[in-house]
Amino acid sequence: SQTIHQWPATLVQPVGSPLSLECTVEGTSNPNLYWYRQAAGRGLQLLFYSVGIGQISSEVPQNLSASRPQDRQFILSSKKLLLSDSGFYLCAWSVRPSGRMSHYEQYFGPGTRLTVT
Amino acid sequence: GDSVTQMEGPVTLSEEAFLTINCTYTATGYPSLFWYVQYPGEGLQLLLKATKADDKGSNKGFEATYRKETTSFHLEKGSVQVSDSAVYFCALKNNNNDMRFGAGTRLTVKP
Numbered sequence: 001s002q003t004i005h006q007w008p009a010t011l012v013q014p015v016g017s018p019l020s021l022e023c024t025v026e027g028t029s030n031p032n033l034y035w036y037r038q039a040a041g042r043g044l045q046l047l048f049y050s051v052g053i054g055q056i057s058s059e060v061p062q063n064l065s066a067s068r069p070q071d072r073q074f075i076l077s078s079k080k081l082l083l084s085d086s087g088f089y090l091c092a093w094s095v096r097p098s099g100r101m102s103h104y105e106q107y108f109g110p111g112t113r114l115t116v117t
Numbered sequence: 118g119d120s121v122t123q124m125e126g127p128v129t130l131s132e133e134a135f136l137t138i139n140c141t142y143t144a145t146g147y148p149s150l151f152w153y154v155q156y157p158g159e160g161l162q163l164l165l166k167a168t169k170a171d172d173k174g175s176n177k178g179f180e181a182t183y184r185k186e187t188t189s190f191h192l193e194k195g196s197v198q199v200s201d202s203a204v205y206f207c208a209l210k211n212n213n214n215d216m217r218f219g220a221g222t223r224l225t226v227k228p
Contacts, residue, residue: 043220044206090160104210108153
């Protein structure tokens with residue numbers, strides 16, 4: 001069966017410090033990978049998605065970046081954190097669709113709660 | 118663009134009450150529709166899904182029917198429990214395989 005891991009679970013970082021959040025998926029190959037942010041009391045905002053190693057698409061301009069050094073590893077980074085980067089970060093994976101349409105859902109990791117002070 | 122609108126929360130119910138959380142969508146083509154649940158401090162879990170019109174998704178006593186004529190996918194449960202307290206997200210996946218989530222509805226069930 002497939003599992004998705006995220007770490008750390010919680011993180012408190014000062015403004016201006018770097019960030020690295022890691023997400024790994026087990027039990028599947030060639031997944032699509034996603035990073036979302038959930039700010040307090042708000043819905044999900046898609047930050048990045050990746051359809052393969054080294055292939056990253058950014059949905060919104062921001063202070064963050066993402067990388068996919070291996071097929072099942074997705075990393076969210078920042079060189080200098082801002083207060084507004086605080087939130088709950090969720091990694092997700094889905095089966096890579098074949099053909100024009102796919103009904104595959106996304107599966108989410110447990111999340112990382114980031115507090116920037 | 119494609120979007121999902123769900124009823125604003127918070128929703129507070131007593132145990133064994135009937136639950137409805139409204140969800141409507143805007144999309145071109147034939148999206149797949151999903152309900153996800155997020156328990157406190159956790160990630161999202163898929164609750165149920167429907168991939169075509171008139172399909173009914175069901176799980177753990179929750180149901181939702183894909184209504185193309187009203188572009189809706191309302192979540193219902195006949196008798197809620199305290200353990201159902203969570204945030205519920207309606208979502209669609211469009212023809213481009215893009216997911217769109219609603220803003221989430223927080224449900225609190227009191228004993």
